[in-house]
Amino acid sequence: MVLIWPLFIPLLGAALLLLCRDRRVADAVALAVCGVEILAIGNAVWQVHRWGSIEGRYLRADGLTSFFLVNIAFISALSLVYATGYLRHVGEGRFSSARWFYALVYLFLFTMVGVCLSANLGLLWIMMEATTLASAFLVGFYNTEGAVEAGWKYIVVCTVGIAFALFGTIVFYLAAVKGGLSHASALNWTTLLAAASQKQFDPNLVRLAFVFILVGYGTKVGFVPMHSWLPDAHAEAPTPVSAMLSAILLNCAMYALIRYEILASRAIGTEFAHTLLLFFGTFSIVVAGLLILVQRNLKRMLAYSSVEHMGIIAIGVGLGGPLGLLGALLHTFNHSTAKALLFFGAGNVRHNFGTLRMDRVRGMARSNPRTAGVLIVGGLAIVGLPPFSLFVSEFAILSEAFTQSRYLIGGVFLLVLSLVFGGFLYHLLRMICGASQETQPKPHFARAEFAVMVVAGVCLLYFGVHIPAAFSVLLREAMTVLQ
Amino acid sequence: MEFVGIAAGKVVSTSAVFLILTIVGLAVARRISTCVLLFSMQSVIITAQVAATAYLENSREAWVVAGLVFTFKVLGIPYAFFWLVERLKSPRDVKASTTPAQSVFVVVVMVFISYAAVRSYVFGIRVPEDALAAAVALILTGAFLMVSRKKALMQMLGLLVLENGIFLAALTTTFGMPLVIEMGVLFDVVVGLLLMGIFTFRIRDTFEHLDVSRLRRLRG
Numbered sequence: 001m002v003l004i005w006p007l008f009i010p011l012l013g014a015a016l017l018l019l020c021r022d023r024r025v026a027d028a029v030a031l032a033v034c035g036v037e038i039l040a041i042g043n044a045v046w047q048v049h050r051w052g053s054i055e056g057r058y059l060r061a062d063g064l065t066s067f068f069l070v071n072i073a074f075i076s077a078l079s080l081v082y083a084t085g086y087l088r089h090v091g092e093g094r095f096s097s098a099r100w101f102y103a104l105v106y107l108f109l110f111t112m113v114g115v116c117l118s119a120n121l122g123l124l125w126i127m128m129e130a131t132t133l134a135s136a137f138l139v140g141f142y143n144t145e146g147a148v149e150a151g152w153k154y155i156v157v158c159t160v161g162i163a164f165a166l167f168g169t170i171v172f173y174l175a176a177v178k179g180g181l182s183h184a185s186a187l188n189w190t191t192l193l194a195a196a197s198q199k200q201f202d203p204n205l206v207r208l209a210f211v212f213i214l215v216g217y218g219t220k221v222g223f224v225p226m227h228s229w230l231p232d233a234h235a236e237a238p239t240p241v242s243a244m245l246s247a248i249l250l251n252c253a254m255y256a257l258i259r260y261e262i263l264a265s266r267a268i269g270t271e272f273a274h275t276l277l278l279f280f281g282t283f284s285i286v287v288a289g290l291l292i293l294v295q296r297n298l299k300r301m302l303a304y305s306s307v308e309h310m311g312i313i314a315i316g317v318g319l320g321g322p323l324g325l326l327g328a329l330l331h332t333f334n335h336s337t338a339k340a341l342l343f344f345g346a347g348n349v350r351h352n353f354g355t356l357r358m359d360r361v362r363g364m365a366r367s368n369p370r371t372a373g374v375l376i377v378g379g380l381a382i383v384g385l386p387p388f389s390l391f392v393s394e395f396a397i398l399s400e401a402f403t404q405s406r407y408l409i410g411g412v413f414l415l416v417l418s419l420v421f422g423g424f425l426y427h428l429l430r431m432i433c434g435a436s437q438e439t440q441p442k443p444h445f446a447r448a449e450f451a452v453m454v455v456a457g458v459c460l461l462y463f464g465v466h467i468p469a470a471f472s473v474l475l476r477e478a479m480t481v482l483q
Numbered sequence: 484m485e486f487v488g489i490a491a492g493k494v495v496s497t498s499a500v501f502l503i504l505t506i507v508g509l510a511v512a513r514r515i516s517t518c519v520l521l522f523s524m525q526s527v528i529i530t531a532q533v534a535a536t537a538y539l540e541n542s543r544e545a546w547v548v549a550g551l552v553f554t555f556k557v558l559g560i561p562y563a564f565f566w567l568v569e570r571l572k573s574p575r576d577v578k579a580s581t582t583p584a585q586s587v588f589v590v591v592v593m594v595f596i597s598y599a600a601v602r603s604y605v606f607g608i609r610v611p612e613d614a615l616a617a618a619v620a621l622i623l624t625g626a627f628l629m630v631s632r633k634k635a636l637m638q639m640l641g642l643l644v645l646e647n648g649i650f651l652a653a654l655t656t657t658f659g660m661p662l663v664i665e666m667g668v669l670f671d672v673v674v675g676l677l678l679m680g681i682f683t684f685r686i687r688d689t690f691e692h693l694d695v696s697r698l699r700r701l702r703g
Contacts, residue, residue, distance in 0.1 A: 122664030129671040136678050140685065148685045149698040155682065156638055159675055160629065163645055166668065167622070170653040170660065177657050178608055184661060202607060232701045 002047050003059040005040035006069065007113050009033065014106035023098040027084045030102040034080045037109070041073045049477065055190055060119035063477030067329060068116045068255050070474060075247040075336050076109055078452045082344050083240040085446030089351065090238070096141055101238070104141075108134040108244065115252045121187045124256055125162070125169050128220065131249060132158040138241045139233045150229075150236035157229040158219060165216020165256075168209045172263075175205035189259065196266035203268045210264045213257070214276055220253035222307045223280045223314070224287040234303035235356070239347030242299060246306045246343065247336035254313055254332065261317060262482065274318045281314030282412055289416040293423040298346045298356045301427060302339065305382060308420060309335040315413065316397040319404060325482050327396030329475055334389040334463060335382075341456035342378035344449060345371060349431075352443055358427050363436030368443040372432045374453045379428045381460045383421040389463035491535035498528050499613035502651075503594060506624045509644065510586035514575050518640055519564045525621075525647055526556035532614075532651070536658055544662040551669055552650075560643065560676065567636065567680055573693045578633040580696070586631065593623040614655040621648030633696040635683045639676060646672055 013033030020026040045066040048054060053062035061069075083105070087098050111134045114127035132155060140151025169187075176186035179200035185191045195201070219226040234242045257277075264273040288307035295301035309331065316328025346356065348371045353361050364372040381388035394417065401410035462468075467475070505525040512518045530553045537545030568575060579586065597619035598612070605612045625645025629638050653659050660668075687693055 120664070122660055122667065126664070126667035126671055129675070133671065133674050133678055136682070140682070143685065143689070145689050146700055148682070148689045149701055152635070152679075152682050152686060152695065152698065153701075155675070155679060156629075156642070159642060160626070160645065163642070163649060167649050167652065170649065170657070173653075173660060174608065174656045183657075187661065187664065204604070204607065208604075235701070 002044050003054060003056065003061055003117050006037065006044050007059065007110065007117055009037045009040050010106040010110040010113060013037070014103040014110065017099050017103040017106060020099050020102075023087070026098045026102055027087075030080055030106075031084065033106065034077055038073045038077060041069045041113075045069055045474070049473065056119055057188075058120050058123055059117045060190065061117060062481050063474070063479075064255070064258070064481040065116050067474050067478035068251060068332075069113070071251055071333055071336055072109070072112060072116065072248050075340050076105075076244065078340055078344075078456060079240040079243045079247075080105070081448050082243070082347070082452045083238075085448035086238070086240055086347055086351075088446070096143060101138075101141065104134065104138050105241070105244070108138060108241075108249075110134070112248055112252045116255060119189055121169050121172065121189060121192070121259075123187075124259070125166055128165070128217065128253065128256060129159065129162045131220070131252065132162065135237075135241070135245065135249070139237045139245075141238050141241070142236070144236075146232075147236045150232035154229045154233040157226075161216050161219025161226055163216070164212050164219075168212030168214075168216055168260075171205055171209035171212060172260075175201040175209060175267075178202060178205070189263075192263055193266060196263050199267065201267045206264055206267045207272055210260060210273055211276070213260045214280065217253050217256045217260075218280060221250055221257060221310050221314070222253075222284075223310065224284040224307065227284070227288075227307050230307060231300045231303040234306065234343075235297055235299040239299075239343055239350070242302075242346075243340040243343040246303065247340045250306060250310055251332045251336060254310065254317075257314075258317060258482070270320055274320055277314045277318030278409060281311040281318055282409060284308065284311030284314065285416045286412065289419045289423075292420055295427070296357055296359060298349060298358050298361075298427075298431075299343070301358070301424070302342050302346060305342075305420070305424070306335075306339060308416070309339070309382075312394065312397060312413075315409065316393075316400070319397065319400045319406070319409075321400050321404065322479070322483075323396045323403065324400035325479055326475065327393045327400065329478055329482075330396065330467075331390070331393035334393050334460070337456050337459050337463075338378055338381040338388070338390055341374065341453055341460065342382060344453050344456070345374040345378055348374070348445065348449060358431055361431040362434040364432045367436040368445075370445055370450065371443070374457070375428055375432065377457045377460070379424055381457075381464075383424050384417060385421075387464045388460045390460075392464055487538065491538045494531050494535040495539075495614065496611060498532050499611075499617035501528050502617040503620060506590055506594070506620055507587060509624060509628060510590040511583040513577060513579070513583070515568055515577055515634065515636055515640075516565065516575065518577060518637065519561050519568075522640060522643055522647075523557055523561040525644070526552060526561075529647060529651060529654075530557060532654060533659070536654060540658055542658070545659060547662060548659055548665050551666065555669060555673060556643075556647070560673070563676070563680070564636070564640070567683065571636075571683060571687055571693065573634075573687065576634075577637050578694060579631060580633060581631050586627075589627060589631075590620075590624055593627065594620045597623060608656060610656050615652065618648045618651035618655060621645070621651060624648075633694045635679075635686055635693045635695050638695060639679050639683075643672075643676070 111130040118124035136155040140147045222230040288304045291304045316324045384390045384394045508521045533549040597616040601615045625641045628641030
């Protein structure tokens with residue numbers, strides 16, 4: 001019952017928002033629903049902390065769920081507050097008004113919370129596919145040539161990718177049924193975990209299933225070479241949506257993968273799943289790292305950086321071990337915060353300069369000092385410089401790699417990080433430094449937008465120096481599920 | 484009743500042949516409407532298989548699934564496709580990037596691959612080899628249609644063929660997933676197609692054609 005609320009409040013909110021014709025009313029209702037949703041998630045997280053995991057037939061929650069739910073609540077709150085400022089310059093079309101925007105965002109949120117709360121692997125797949133369906137119109141929201149193309153590509157590529165995950169789910173189900181589970185319980189995560197620990201499953205089928213799951217959900221995570229939808233969707237979507245795609249959706253897909261990784265590791269040992277994750281992770285960071293160097297569009301660069309960071313998280317999970325897993329979990333949260341901050345900054349650049357082409361923006365430090373400050377803070381954080389929090393998580397993963405004497409992975413990791421460091425800062429500094437363009441209108445910066453960026457920036461800095469006690473409890477409880 | 488039982492058994496064992504025939508048909512078809520009809524026929528065969536399984540296993544859930552498959556995949560979706568083709572007023576050929584002969588060749592190779600791929604699994608899990616191979620062949624053909632046909636509508640159709648394959652794989656190996664999940668999956672497929680349908684209108688209105696291979700503004 002505790003879990004019904006966080007799941008259905010966004011759905012009710014979406015229905016409610018469709019009734020709000022006035023933009024100001026829609027803003028207020030959207031924020032109110034967000035507040036209620038945060039309370040509901042907070043309550044669920046508290047109950048899990050207090051009484052241990054909550055098991056239901058279709059919904060369940062444990063420490064890992066709590067951790068990802070907190071991530072969802074935090075980033076969606078930031079994005080929605082940002083959206084209230086951002087939406088002022090969005091024209092009113094038939095399906096592109098504020099109420100449609102908020103309603104779709106809440107539908108999207110509903111599906112992502114659903115992914116995290118699914119107890120049934122079939123339901124998990126259904127919710128994961130629904131995330132694509134709910135966000136396809138958000139990606140194509142502006143209805144420009146680019147947005148329509150990105151939306152089409154997004155829905156087709158992700159649906160095909162996810163179809164492979166469905167096949168993987170079926171193979172897993174087959175393994176469970178052949179392993180002696182009843183048809184009704186053969187998709188239930190808790191039952192599967194217990195059966196997997198007793199090695200009831202045919203190893204060949206589990207391997208086959210995991211490969212398809214990895215390809216399927218890996219498409220949503222954005223692993224190279226299934227990432228082709230990602231830069232288009234991130235670049236063409238409205239900025240708050242880009243932030244949600246990058247900072248919540250990719251994490252949710254990673255969450256689904258982690259769930260299967262736990263099952264596969266219990267059933268056939270960690271070797272197989274970890275090797276695959278390490279391979280995809282390393283491949284992704286190398287390709288994304290190289291592509292970051294040649295980007296011209298700011299949001300596309302940020303999108304490739306998301307691919308890179310998802311690769312880093314996959315490496316963390318693939319390495320396993322206490323530091324690797326801790327680093328991976330911490331990194332999902334840190335990356336979300338930093339990437340949301342950067343996307344918000346990018347939205348502001350687009351608003352003030354009318355373009356996201358990085359070669360057309362010059363002298364931002366003089367004309368828009370606050371935007372420049374945001375991009376610098378976000379940029380330094382995302383490349384992993386101390387004292388920002390991404391340094392901590394990347395360092396944890398790296399030390400795990402060297403502890404396990406995996407020098408090749410550690411070496412490649414370091415090399416890519418330094419490449420990205422150079423590329424990212426080069427692109428950002430070129431936009432920030434230099435003489436400003438001749439006629440600049442007065443910089444626009446809504447108060448709501450600035451407030452969320454300050455929150456995100458402070459959070460990045462604070463988590464880099466000290467992890468709050470409540471958060472470390474959350475981390476510890478998530479780790480117990482993983483180990 | 485003996486007779487019905489035998490017939491049901493035969494449906495399960497012979498349907499693979501008919502499915503492979505539809506695959507070859509899809510490879511050579513030049514018009515979208517032909518492909519839609521072939522898809523509809525494919526779904527009829529799959530409905531028959533679900534019904535046969537339902538009869539043999541005496542399962543009420545499977546009868547519901549058979550009804551759903553028949554309503555949506557045999558009638559609903561093909562009807563919606565014909566409506567789309569009519570409303571979009573775009574030229575009706577599939578815009579294949581391979582010649583029919585090449586397509587048939589590719590499809591035949593895929594059927595071989597399917598048999599080779601399922602071989603190592605069928606003994607362990609005791610399922611009809613032909614049916615599983617046909618399922619894998621459907622998945623591969625669906626993917627092939629998606630990459631080799633340039634019309635947006637054909638990508639949707641390729642996806643449907645692929646989904647049919649996955650459905651069939653679930654049916655032959657485990658007699659289908661639980662009903663609730665099966666319904667959820669079908670719901671996602673229908674909503675997905677609905678959204679893609681809306682997108683085809685947007686593509687036509689923005690680009691004035693439906694050739695997705697010419698959507699290449701976003702690269703790199």
